Amino acid sequence: DNIGRRGGSLPTCMVCANDSQAVGVARALHEHGVRIPQDVSLIGFDDMPAMDNMFPPLTTVRPDFEQLGIAAMKETLFLLGAGEETSFTASQHGVGLIPMQMISRSSLGPVLRR
Known part of the structure; x- marks a missing residue:
């Protein structure tokens, strides 16, 4: 919820602990008019099914x-x-x-x- 109050000082990339968290972050960024990846890149973790169907498709880390x-x-x-x-x-x-x-x-x- 602090995204809109940060005065435009977003990081260049956000790395989330898992893909579910990344989906929530993507939603919050979208609600505040922040574009992925033009304004901030987003990375998840665990390569959950359907992450390639997200908009934009989520970059993620897939553990073995x-x-x-x-x-x-x-x-x-x-x-x-x-x-x-x-x-x-x-x-x-x-x-x-x-x-x-x-x-x-x-x-x-x-x-x-x-």
């Missing part, structure tokens, strides 16, 4: 859900003492890394500043 499920199960077994090794072969600072893919669609583009 199969690898995420395998890693979660292996980590659970490891923590319970029933697994042979930790699930995350690639980790950084104790955080496991899961492969991701950027799905580039029309909600991402150069922002036109006036």
Whole structure:
């Protein structure tokens, strides 16, 4: 609701925690006359079905859900003492890394500043 009160100082890109949140952000931006991607780019996360049918189609990050499920199960077994090794072969600072893919669609583009 603060979009209209910001005095035109929008970021060039908004990255949302998930695609559902991005849909809500897109709606709020539209209600305030903010155009995607001309005024602000928008990125979601998880590549929910139908995001390519949104207007404009939503750029999103698609996690490898199969690898995420395998890693979660292996980590659970490891923590319970029933697994042979930790699930995350690639980790950084104790955080496991899961492969991701950027799905580039029309909600991402150069922002036109006036």
